[in-house]
Amino acid sequence: MSETAIDIAIIGGGLVGASLAVALGPLIERHQLRVAVIEASELSASGAQPSFDERSSAIAYGSRAHFETMELWSQLATRAAPIHDIEVSQRGAMGRTHLSRRDAGTPSLGYVLPNAFLGRVLHERLADMAIDWHCPARVDRMTPEPDGHRLVLDSGQTLHAGLTVLADGGRSGLKASLGIATDRHDYEQHALIANVETAHAHEGWAFERFTDEGAMALLPLTQRRMALIWTRPPESIDATLAMSDDDFLLALQSRMGSRLGRFQRVGSRHVYALSMSRAREQSRPHLAVLGNAAHAIHPIAGQGFNLALRGVMDLNAAIEAALDAGRTPGEAATMADFEQRRQRDRDLIMQASDTLVRLFGLELPGISGVRGAALGLFNLATPLKRALIRRAMGLARH
Ligand SMILES: Cc1cc2nc3c(=O)[nH]c(=O)nc-3n(C[C@H](O)[C@H](O)[C@H](O)COP(=O)(O)OP(=O)(O)OC[C@H]3O[C@@H](n4cnc5c(N)ncnc54)[C@H](O)[C@@H]3O)c2cc1C
Incomplete structure (x- = not known):
């Protein structure tokens, strides 16, 4: 050719x-x-x-x-x-x-x-x-x-x-x-990403929160939806992925607090090393x-x-x-x-x-x-x- x-x-x-x-x-x-x-x-x-x-x-x-x-x-x-x-x-x-x-x-x-x-x-x-x-x-x-x-x-x-x-x-x-x-350099962390729906409007706020297991971020999307990035140690990522939606939302709520009201729904979850x-x-x-x-x-x-x-x-x-x-x-x-x-x-x-x-x-x-x-x-x-x-x-x- x-x-x-x-x-x-x-x-x-x-x-x-x-x-x-x-x-x-x-x-x-x-x-x-x-x-x-x-x-x-x-x-x-x-x-x-x-x-x-x-x-x-x-x-x-x-x-x-x-x-x-x-x-x-x-x-x-x-x-x-x-x-x-x-x-x-x-x-x-x-x-x-x-x-x-x-x-x-x-x-x-x-x-x-x-x-x-x-x-x-x-x-x-x-x-x-x-x-x-x-x-x-x-x-x-x-x-x-x-x-x-x-x-x-x-x-x-x-x-x-x-x-x-x-x-x-x-x-x-x-x-x-x-x-x-x-x-x-491997951070020995995985990022779990998902879209979540909140009870209160986010009004253009983004949140970054550092926890003892890794950092989390919630970014505003259109309507009442937010993009979640949740970094977790590799050993706990499978359990987080396997959680029911209700348990996942509860776990998220306990880490992010009630500022946005109740987290109401979560979309599909994906993981990145x-x-x-x-x-x-x-x-x-x-x-x-x-x-x-x-x-x-x-x-x-x-x-x-x-x-x-x-x-x-x-x-x-x-x-x-x-x-x-x-x-x-x-x-x-x-x-x-x-x-x-x-x-x-x-x-x-x-x-x-x-x-x-x-x-x-x-x-x-x-x-x-x-x-x-x-x-x-x-x-x-x-x-x-x-x-x-x-x-x-x-x-x-x-
Ligand atoms: C969880 C997560 C969240 C992120 N969030 C943000 C954010 O909020 N803001 C931000 O700025 N960045 C963010 N990033 C970073 C951002 O996603 C990356 O910088 C971006 O995706 C890099 O794109 P890329 O085109 O370089 O690579 P890729 O997306 O990997 O694209 C490479 C392309 O090359 C093609 N390809 C590969 N090999 C060949 C080949 N031999 N021949 C032809 N084609 C080939 C593949 O099919 C692919 O389409 C995030 C990253 C992660 C992991």
Whole structure:
């Protein structure tokens, strides 16, 4: 079979790969770029596609601006639930902090969007774009060549790409086959996710609560529904999954209190093992690594996809700068520019989310008092609070 020459090949059409393809839209038109997206899973309304499962994602206010740039926000806004306030607390101890949109000076702190809806909107846009869409198709092999990579698909088709973007979620083995190692820290925790219905309206409040068994978050969805992320030690996750709905709701109530009234209903429950991982190389000449393939973090602060989306926008900006200067997307200078744009934000967010998980996971005598005092002080320290909120919202990166 003959080889097809491609300017940019994106391996993985999940949330991150699809976002990059959409963001590249204006450059594809302006520079007649040939872009291919290769996605292994067949897309279906059932949500079988890995990125577009039952989860909802907290979308930072700064990410809204990125979706506006992609001209997707007006569609996404129809299902986006705004977050107006966040309460962070620890179970059984004093000290809590309240983050508000007033502290940030924005109409909301962020939004919550169902992943399946976000995926559908992205893929509907891709269907209208002039890209080569290979789906279902898996990249089985990737071989470096002097001016790019040779990609062999499971259909036997071969592509030659000047720039290859690995957005495969990090599980395909392609990264390792290129000799890129990944550092991984297993948190020895699982996240159980489910949607719950509350008796009282949430009024845009999100709750993060640290308990002796792990962190919990409730994020507002449309109507009286909230998205629950409940992190638990591996040894108790099976029992939590096996609980009847009534017992599950009672257990949740005892941990989250009665602020939202009675928890009334719970949807299907799903479990994810949690780890932090980071590829030792995030780019090379002719290669960029994005999304979970580049870095995965604990979901408690809802930063993983937001961080990845900033990577998407930085890669798009580096490619645009290269094309405007008469360079090609994959050459070494373009990739060095991408890495320079990315490094600080990535290091800060990864470090901050890990510190948060470790600080609230520590069980030392008196530590809950220290955490309570820290939360209380943070609540009073308005400039610090504002600075931290704006960074978490993706509004203060550089
Ligand atoms: C419980 C939980 C809650 C989370 N909540 C939030 C949140 O609130 N806010 C937030 O910002 N982030 C959140 N995250 C993080 C977020 O979900 C991830 O950052 C995001 O899903 C990463 O998407 P991705 O496209 O990189 O990877 P994936 O979703 O894994 O997609 C990779 C795609 O590549 C395809 N693929 C794989 N191998 C190949 C191959 N060889 N050839 C072709 N295609 C291939 C797969 O089929 C898949 O579609 C959460 C994560 C978890 C676990």
